[in-house]
Amino acid sequence: MAEFDFLQALEAARAKYDSIVKALDVERLSSEIAELQEEATRPDLWNDTEHAQKVTSALSNKQSLVKKLDVINSRLDDAQTLFELGQEEDDKGSMDEAEHVVDSLKNDLDELEIETLLDGEYDERSAVVTIRSGAGGVDAADFAQMLMRMYLRWSERHGYKVKVMDTSYAEEAGIKSATFQVDAPYAYGRLSVEGGTHRLVRISPFDNQGRRQTSFAAVEVVPLVEATDHIDIPDSDIRVDTYCSSGPGGQGVNTTYSAVRITHLPTNIVVTMQDERSQIQNRAAAMAVLQSRLLVLRHEEEARKKKELAGDIKASWGDQMRSYVLHPYQMVKDLRTGYETSQTQAVFDGDIDGFIDAGIRWRHEQRRIEEQEEG
Template sequence: MMRERTRLEQSIGGYRELEQGLEDSVTLIELGELEEDKGVIEEAEKELSRLLSVAQKRQLESLLSGEADANDCYLEVHAGAGGTEAQDWAEILVRMYSRWADAHGYKSEWLEESPGEEAGLKSATLLIKGHNAYGWLKTETGVHRLVRISPFDSQARRHTSFASVWVYPVVDDNIEVEINDKDVRVDTYRASGAGGQHVNKTDSAVRMTHMPTGIVVQCQNDRSQHKNRAQALAMLKARLYEHELQKREEVANAEAEQKTDIGWGHQIRSYVLQPYQMVKDLRTGVEKGNAQGVLDGDIDDYLEAALAQRLDRGASRTDKEQA
């Protein structure tokens, strides 16, 4: 209750600050015009520009009001076809999201990793903890494409690699998800990894398969099979919940005649390192030349643009419904 109260106070306080700032700036401009003081007018106009930027960010944050947007989230990365090259790309993506989480004060925990045969990762699952973690990252689900000179090619040829990202919310106590035991197959196996806490000599890692949907989750971050089983069940509930959310959104998009091919199994962003540097989001058109900065976690522009696009779609759908 205290967390909810704090969140509401911050939201209302932010709106009131904008409102007061707007009134003060308009008053300053009026005074400047009366006294013919250009300095005062210019100062007020600068403040209005700043307020506009803040208002646009607040508008984006207003999108993070879905029933699961405020929750923590799971982030899965899977290497595509292409062996070591694709597995190295998957590891680069995991690093990118980890750095983004660190920069925003979120905590990230490794839940599962399947190392590549020579380098990189075949797959990995992170738990990212923090307010609105799912809300900010939910638009990252899709296929990410990398073009570069391969460090694994002795002839230094250019390669194209793919990796898929899946983001789904942690299901808290306010959301109920029922799972029938007969619908779930549980397999245990030995954890694998680079060593240390991720590896042990018992069958402690757990894989769960939901037979009706084909959804598979796995956890190996603890030496205890019971703890891994509990975490895997929580992940499975989260995946099933996200699966239902996706179905609802597809229905809504179809009704609004705005269904697109962007989603799981479709390319959403290209990262080009050779022959030039550019990262372009194919959904929103946002592109940046500082590819290394993006790979170091500077992805806010892409997240904000994707959320803004959803805002525009939501407004268009509302207008059609009212019409």
């Protein structure tokens, strides 16, 4: 790499670093860390275990973010010093090493930049994901299970804690639906760009004539509700049904009426839960998911009203958002961002960060455009 190229790359890296520091508002971040540190030292903190875990998790994440910024800044300084020393001493090895450092920092800065774009109202929360099979019969049910595995593998890659809350198995193969919770900072902000209709094109393994089949599955992502969200659900607005759980779980689960189905009558939203052994636990979990969905519904209605007032009504961007083609060629393509890859097996094994990052950038740009139009 020529000297001009190195200096240009270093300048670009520093410019991106500065924009990230500005977007994260490091002074505010430091103030929040100080407040959390003070709260974390309170002797009665662990009287409320759930709150204590949130405080310590938030503190750890914010401290980690500041540390990342400090490390990147230090590596940028080191790279510049190393390159200048290499020039003075005509040491090509030092200059090559400096170039390698700047090149590797580009990926670190790109990842950090994504975090600055997760600035939505609920982005920093954990996520509740529901997958439902759509048109396509048994292939659709199988596809829904493939998607569930994909997201579970993605969570596993990142070390995120996952809890499967409900699974409804299809008769022949696959699943009719499944709901699971991903507990991690910004899980909702990242996974929310996965919401919408997914399409699979392949030679059906369930067709004895080997014909090509197109099938669909819907992915819904909502933020985990918190006590401060104030979603009131009167008892008169819900119908609660209980039934025996199905699928794996043992005799104790399958022979008692522990599974719960809650129907929200005004919106016809239905939530089922059968993961817990107790009907009381399943009802509590189902109510939490129902509150999450109503929270998102309220947020969407508020956004829709704003667009109506602005005289600009657009279709939802979530529908038909991605195609997975396994025949006659291998390709996974996001129809919103244009991001694509021919590594289909890697995608189904959970390698979807490229799609998620592209989706986050696309969503941020759409919000920016909308704000300009409203302004």
